[in-house]
Amino acid sequence: MSRSRTAWVVPTALAFGFAFLYVPILAMVVFSFNNSRLVTVWDAENSPTLKWYGALLHNxxxxxxxxxxxxxxxxxxxxxxxxxxxxxxxxxxxxxxxxxxxxxxxxxxxxxxxxxxxxxxxxxxxxxxxxxxxxxxxxxxxxxxxxxxxxxxxxxxxxxxxxxxxxxxxxxxxxxxxxxxxxxxxxxxxxxxxxxxxxxxxxxxxxxxxxxxxxxxxxxxxxxxxxxxxxxxxxxxxxxxxxxxxxxxxxxxxxxxxxxxxxxxxxxxxxxxxxxxxxxxxx
Amino acid sequence: MSAPARSKAEPWRDAGLEPYVRIAGVSKRFGDFTAVDEVSLDIYKGEIFCLLGGSGCGKTTLLRMLAGFEQPSAGQLFIDGQDMAGIAPYERPVNMMFQSYALFPHMTVFGNVAFGLQQEGLPKSQIASRVADILDIVRMGEFALRKPHQLSGGQRQRVALARSLVKRPKLLLLDEPLGALDRKLREHTQFELISIQEQLGVTFVVVTHDQEEAMTLASRIGVMNRGKIVQIGTPHQIYEFPATRFVADFIGSVNLFEGQLVEDESDYVRVACPQLPVPVYVDHGVSAAPDASLWVAIRPEKITLERQQPDSRDNWARGVIKDIAYMGDMSIFVVLLPDGREVRVTAANVARKSGETFTWDDEVYLSWDASSPVVGSG
Known part of the structure; x- marks a missing residue:
């Protein structure tokens, strides 16, 4: 079997594996910089912001x-x-x-x-x-x-x-x-x-x-x-x-x-x- | 088998001398298994005593009992007249060189060698000078600041030796000291070990499975088999006059034949071996029961090859050369006797110009001196 024909298998599997493990965490990290009060709505104009991190310090x-x-x-x-x-x-x-x-x-x-x-x-x-x-x-x-x-x-x-x-x-x-x-x-x-x-x-x-x-x-x-x-x-x-x-x-x-x-x-x-x-x- | 030329005192011959190490009826059992079986042994000051045997013969266990890592199940150990029962390893006047060297990986060469002296609480300056001295003796002075894993096998061996000698023990135990070295380095190191031992006057007890190593190093050898000492003697005695069939077979290579005593006089014996056409004549007496079954051992280098049938009524055999191994300094011939028995013969390759050469399938006669065979019943 030629190597070039199967060469895509490993990188793809790796990409899927990592995506499965880390995309949810990444999404959470990204949304932590979101300006909107609604978690699922990305406020593109005022993001990213550190205001929620600031808020934590006062909680x-x-x-x-x-x-x-x-x-x-x-x-x-x-x-x-x-x-x-x-x-x-x-x-x-x-x-x-x-x-x-x-x-x-x-x-x-x-x-x-x-x-x-x-x-x-x-x-x-x-x-x-x-x-x-x-x-x-x-x-x-x-x-x-x-x-x-x-x-x-x-x-x-x-x-x-x-x-x-x-x-x-x-x-x-x-x-x-x-x-x-x-x-x-x-x-x-x-x-x-x-x-x-x-x-x-x-x-x-x-x-x-x-x-x-x-x-x-x-x-x-x-x-x-x-x-x-x-x-x-x-x-x-x-x-x-x-x-x-x-x-x-x-x-x-x-x-x-x-x-x-x-x-x-x-x-x-x-x-x-x-x-x-x-x-x-x-x- | 060449022992290095050196004058050796033979303290074991001096009946008045107190042995430095006395092992008296020592046994060691692990559960049902008897590793060391009632061993009694005296070792004298300044000796290099080799415990020689195959794996599992109990030699290492005996050494570990001397070091204090194992306690005897029975019997007593004396070092310098003192009973060692209940004395911890760190309180014994003994140091050990481990088979694996056991160098402390997180310390430098200097740190490793200094460790033992630090335990004695010596002042720093004195430690430094003693470490430097011993590193010079083993020629590792320039590597003092290296870590063990930055050293080659031979260098580690030297550091391990220095570390075990720096406390100036009266008795040094060496567990397969050369086992991890390659052949060339091993031969070189053997002689170095001997010269260091003579220089420092330490008593060595060496455990080895390598008979060549034991032959070169030892002043005396104790051959062990299944937890027992089967023979104690100088390398010469062990090689030339093996006491039992096991020793004859274990040390060097040997041709062993079974036989029956046919003539038994005080100054000679004749043994009839079914595998040989004529009896074996030995020019010394043998103590054995008249009809006992005996073994006859003949070393390969003591057998001569000839084309003509020897004109004698004993000590020869006829065969065909089956195999020749050229070793450079000598050749090994494997000769097939008529009944299929193989006999090893070695001959030095000195006669380059004298025409007598043997080749495969040649019919030859084997003969040997009346003083060569060793006969025994054990």
Whole structure:
């Protein structure tokens, strides 16, 4: 079969794929600069305008929600990074201990668990805990953060584990052999090696928490309304242009997080490859 | 098989000398699998002791027990007279060079070598000078600021060696130290390892599956099979007087025949091998039961090819040349005996001008000295 006759297939498929994924988002971004109050009508004379972005800055409700979302996202990312790293380390470096398969399965379960079920079960847990030991008192930032950590730490664990499995087990043994105690081995060998993975996991956890709606809905209390919850409640009353602006900003934050996390891992990979080629050339 | 010319003391012959490493009845079991099976072994100061065996024979497990990464299931390990039970790897007077080298990828060559000294809490200036010294010894001084992945395989090997030597351990464990190098580099590095070892006076325990490597490096070799030590001896002893059939077969290439003792005297024996037309005559006594089934091992380089039937009542066979491999310095002949058995014969290619050359399908006679065959029952 001649190549030229099929050459159009790949670019076309690519174009359709990207269009399917990104045209809706692009439309939203474009309409966020629309001057008209009607979301679906493009006011060609006075657009583009930044007035909806300006309006956002004066909307106290949205600013508070943004601040809350940010706080939860940072707390979540940090908590998930610590716990996820611990799980990843154990899975990658502690050999075949009893219960390893169970831990491994439990780690990946939240990744595939329907959010509605995660949210509902956490809500039941929090209510039961409050009734029996009085903590957490009511639902708010604490409960949302805990809920987010339960699923974000799985991502960190998977990233850290896969990074560690790319490194020779003997590295830690070599450090120990040279006289380093276990804590020193972790601080000077393991941690520097997995740091890019932890950072990447942190960014990913941040974005996961930042745009989570379903689980937050279940475990949020009065007064703890996150940004996605505001958008969702506003949209039910009809889409307004300022929501477009807000959503555009959120997409920006998420995109930065994901791109940053990907670049971090890629840059390491590339540098390693280039240096290896250099070394091979010098042989 | 040429050992480098060097004068070697033989500390294991000195009955009064305390061994530096004493392995006493050590076993290691992983579940049902016995990796190391009641190994007892003494290693003396200044030795290069090679643990030689195929994969899965337990040699690496034994090494890892010396380093402290595995605990023996039974038995005791002593290093410099001290029982090593319960002593963590970072507290042992031992360093190890890993098969994968295990260089820390995020540190420079300098950082890698300095790591061990930093753990001792030495002052910076002293660390710098000791690192510089050892890098000079392995001729890596100019690469101190490179990262490991910017080095070639041979250079990494040197850095790994420097890193394991910089703490001046009394005992260095080397796990397949040359395994990752290509052949030419390996030969060169073998001699370098020996000279560094002599220069620093460290005791080496080397694990290898490569018998040639063991032959060149070792002062003594311990051949392992299925978790047990089957023979301990100098390279010469192991090669010339293999204690068991396994050792004879594992070390170098060898022609093995089955046979029965027909004459058993204190100073000679005759073994009848069904595959050979005449008996094998050996000019030394053998301790074996009169009707025991024996093995006879004859090295390829100890067999001579001739056109005439040897005028002797033992130690020859007749065959047809089936294959010739020209190796440059020597040729390998594969000779087919009448019953289909193949015998390997090697001959040095020195006789360029003397007319005797053999070619495919030539009928030849094989013969050997009475001192050449090794006979055993194990």
């Amino acid at each position: 106290q409700q949205i600013l508070e929600a943004a601040e809350l979302s940010l706080r939860i996202a940072v707390l979540n990312a940090t908590g998930a990074a610590v716990l996820g790293t611990m799980v990843g380390l154990v899975l990658a470096r502690f050999g075949q201990f009893r219960g390893r398969t169970l831990l491994s399965a439990l780690t990946t379960a939240p990744l595939v668990m329907p959010e509605v079920i995660t949210g509902l079960s956490l809500l039941l847990l929090f209510v039961a805990l409050e009734q029996s030991i009085g903590w957490p008192a009511g639902r708010g930032v604490t409960t949302i953060t805990i809920a987010h950590i339960t699923f974000s730490m799985s991502y960190v664990a998977v990233i850290v584990q896969s990074r560690l499995s790319g490194f020779d087990d003997a590295l830690e043994e070599a450090a120990m052999d040279l006289g380093a105690r276990p804590l020193t081995v972790f601080r000077r060998i393991t941690l520097p090696l997995i740091f890019p993975a932890i950072l990447s996991g942190w960014l990913l956890s941040f974005t996961l928490s930042w745009d989570d709606l379903v689980i937050s809905q279940f475990v949020a209390g009065p007064g703890s309304t996150t940004l996605p919850m505001i958008i969702f409640s506003k949209v039910r009353l009809g889409v307004t242009p300022d929501i477009n602006a807000l959503a555009t900003l959120m997409v920006l934050v998420v995109a930065l997080g994901v791109i940053g996390s990907t670049l971090l891992l890629q840059r390491q990979q590339k540098r390693l490859l280039r240096d290896q080629q250099l070394a091979a050339a010098g042989d």
